[in-house]
Amino acid sequence: MKGYGVTVSPMSGIPYSEFVQLARATEDAGYSGVFIPEANNDALMCSLAVASATKRITIATWIVNIYLREPTLCAAAAEMVQDAAQGRFILGLGVSHRPALEQRGIDMGNARDRLRRDTKVIRDAFSGAIDMFGMKFRAPKNPIPIYYAALAMETSKLAGELADGLMLYMCSPDRMRKSIDAARNVAQQHGRKPADITATCGLSVFLHDDMKTAYAAARQGLAFYGALPFYNRIMTNSGFAGPAAQIMAAAKRRDQAGMVAAVTDQLADAVALVGPVSRCIERLAAYREQGCDVPILVPNPIGEDYGAGVRRVLQAFAKLN
Numbered sequence: 001m002k003g004y005g006v007t008v009s010p011m012s013g014i015p016y017s018e019f020v021q022l023a024r025a026t027e028d029a030g031y032s033g034v035f036i037p038e039a040n041n042d043a044l045m046c047s048l049a050v051a052s053a054t055k056r057i058t059i060a061t062w063i064v065n066i067y068l069r070e071p072t073l074c075a076a077a078a079e080m081v082q083d084a085a086q087g088r089f090i091l092g093l094g095v096s097h098r099p100a101l102e103q104r105g106i107d108m109g110n111a112r113d114r115l116r117r118d119t120k121v122i123r124d125a126f127s128g129a130i131d132m133f134g135m136k137f138r139a140p141k142n143p144i145p146i147y148y149a150a151l152a153m154e155t156s157k158l159a160g161e162l163a164d165g166l167m168l169y170m171c172s173p174d175r176m177r178k179s180i181d182a183a184r185n186v187a188q189q190h191g192r193k194p195a196d197i198t199a200t201c202g203l204s205v206f207l208h209d210d211m212k213t214a215y216a217a218a219r220q221g222l223a224f225y226g227a228l229p230f231y232n233r234i235m236t237n238s239g240f241a242g243p244a245a246q247i248m249a250a251a252k253r254r255d256q257a258g259m260v261a262a263v264t265d266q267l268a269d270a271v272a273l274v275g276p277v278s279r280c281i282e283r284l285a286a287y288r289e290q291g292c293d294v295p296i297l298v299p300n301p302i303g304e305d306y307g308a309g310v311r312r313v314l315q316a317f318a319k320l321n
Contacts, residue, residue: 003032094149160186
């Protein structure tokens with residue numbers, strides 16, 4: 001997979017019918033992939049709906065939370081989506097976040113051990129190696145690539161061993177390059193071709209001609225991530241330990257304004273695309289130069305509804321396709 005992807009989020013509160021329309025608009029605009037987040041929705045069900053409404057575009061879960069699904073059920077659902085997509089589907093797997101799982105009463109345990117185990121079970125189900133009460137799982141007609149959401153460097157290494165691609169997010173170009181190198185070095189150690197690991201990276205887009213307005217939106221949008229331990233650690237390891245600590249401290253005292261204020265313009269520019277389209281495209285080039293195979297644009301509406309924000313991003317970056 002090459003080109004540019006776009007996230008279309010059912011979590012935005014739009015009707016599912018509009019979600020599918022936006023996915024179809026992404027295909028019509030010439031983008032190579034539509035990436036579907038999951039939180040209060042089922043990304044596999046959403047992928048099935050998109051598969052039935054599109055013809056060309058790659059469809060990927062961004063990501064499926066492994067703690068919410070028994071792995072053979074995940075494999076069976078992925079096979080059904082791939083059948084509908086006729087080979088266009090990518091199964092993105094991830095471990096979510098400890099606070100989100102704890103709210104559901106789920107003990108995360110060792111997340112990478114769980115990811116390794118679930119990947120093996122899913123692969124075995126795909127290959128027909130699992131027999132349950134005399135019934136084998138249906139093998140997909142087309143291979144189903146598995147990508148990992150790899151926020152930690154050790155997860156990138158695990159992807160090099162077991163997965164087909166990386167789904168990175170909130171990375172500076174330098175941090176992204178280190179994650180890609182970690183995955184591909186391990187792939188080579190396991191007798192795999194480093195180039196077989198596809199590197200994708202999500203980039204939040206705060207598109208506006210006025211920089212003050214764009215930065216204000218970026219601070220609002222990025223503060224949420226700094227309150228999640230995994231993302232906070234990425235900010236720290238990317239050279240923003242001070243802002244990361246301030247965001248987390250404000251989050252612990254439930255000070256939303258303090259969280260937003262702690263996001264600096266420098267932090268926003270390091271992990272997101274902020275400002276006019278020409279500035280965003282220039283910044284986007286740095287990710288390409290550092291080895292990103294598929295940059296994934298993550299629209300953030302500014303003074304508009306979600307659908308309008310997505311369509312504005314689709315139009316602004318369409319010339320890159």
